[in-house]
Amino acid sequence: MATAVLLSKGRYRARLAQSPEDIRTAQALRTLAFGTEKPDCDEFDARCSHILIEDMRSAERLVCCFRMLTMESGGEIGQSYSAQFYDLTSLEGFKGRMVEMGRFCIHPNHSDPDILRVAWGAMTAYVDRNNVEMLFGCSSFAGTETEQYLDAFAMLKYRHLGPKRWLPRVKAPDVFRFAARLRRRPDVKKAMLRMPPLLRTYLMMGGWVSDHAVVDRHMNTLHVFTGVEIGAIPPARKRLLRAVAG
Template sequence: MNELPTPTLPLSPVMLPRGSLHRPGHVIPQAGGGGISVAWARNLDEVREAQRLRYAVFAGEMGARLETSLPGHDVDLFDDYCEHLLVRDADTREVVGTYRVLTPAQALRAGSFYSDNEFDLVRLRLLRDRMVELGRSCVHADHRHGGVILALWGALAEFMVRNQLDTMIGCASIPMLHNGVVSGDVAASVWNHVKATHLAPIEYQVTPRLPLPVDQLDGTLAVEPPALIKGYLRLGARVLGAPAWDPDFNTADLPMMMRIGDLPPRYRRHFLGC
């Protein structure tokens, strides 16, 4: 396999993840049989596997318009600066889940976080030294069960603690399609629901650069937040403000923040062993 050249992934040895959440090669059993394994990508070929999964889900399923330098892959300029977390099917070795992680040092080298393009993050400036950005969350359609997500989150929590980082941010997407029609009503309704119970304090709130006009939409629909957003909220995440509209992905993106210290005790025990 082609090894990842140094300019492509310029992490210091301290920040480069080594090993996985479990012992190398360890399989995590899943309900109903089979298993998964989780580890960090170590070379360009493994990053390409994650990018192919992202393309299949974002372009193939969601209809996103992706500007990519490599056909059949979701590639952007931030990928070269990120760590890529992979979950594999233990039998087929296929990548079935992925996250990418942008550390504070790498965000400086990249020039910004991805979220800086969608939101004014000035109120988070005092957190940046210990803040990572999660992005491009993606799970194969045949593996969208709790095990894959828990494996990803467990590895992320271990990475955060090992590298003395305490804050995660990211954009959680809400599809704009409702009953076959492109509409922002679902996103407005989800926003009205979560802001009543999970809005961050004013000192951490951010503003979208391309706001979704939530005040002009029907925000009274009886809809549930997407599963990933519900999972973040159960882990103690906070919503940082109103959603931005992402026209390329045709989604409404909620800015979210999760801090290790806010993990509920049951999840701290599960992810961190304390």
């Protein structure tokens, strides 16, 4: 069996889940972090690799987790979690290996920024080891009301829309077509304050988003499809990520 530990930095260790108990622990953290009434688990859990970020000095050992679903090419993208909400036909022609990153969460009692850094270092190690060429997923805003996020959505429209050849089409019944509807120019400060930390990190890596957000009332979120082409990550950002991952 390959080593489960992806990296260790200071008090934190990132490793792959190795047992059903590991996955149940991740599901419990997700349920707590997302505030769902029922346990947060689905059929995708059995098909994914689960990454656990543990605080080796805390009684609450698990402080962050996410899952990764690996696909050999875009021909498999219809089997992804995201494909439930977006028409991803345009990405079926992507030739390289892809990974869908999902269910990312941090324990609500832990706010150390090093947790996010270690999580991205673990993601980088996983991507490098598996020769992944595109990372994608759904990036969520808390709640389903758009008003508080208009500057953030305006910034996504003017700076971060995906290339036309990859752009997802509408599939979900309830969406906010921010690229078509918004005419305002973003207040950059307000936009960045409202941008979810995970999405902000994707964007710093050269990530792009769909032209609409899905209103997911089950999870009480608004989310945008997000893609990161590994080859397009700015060199300085790659060096930073690999420095953590190394």
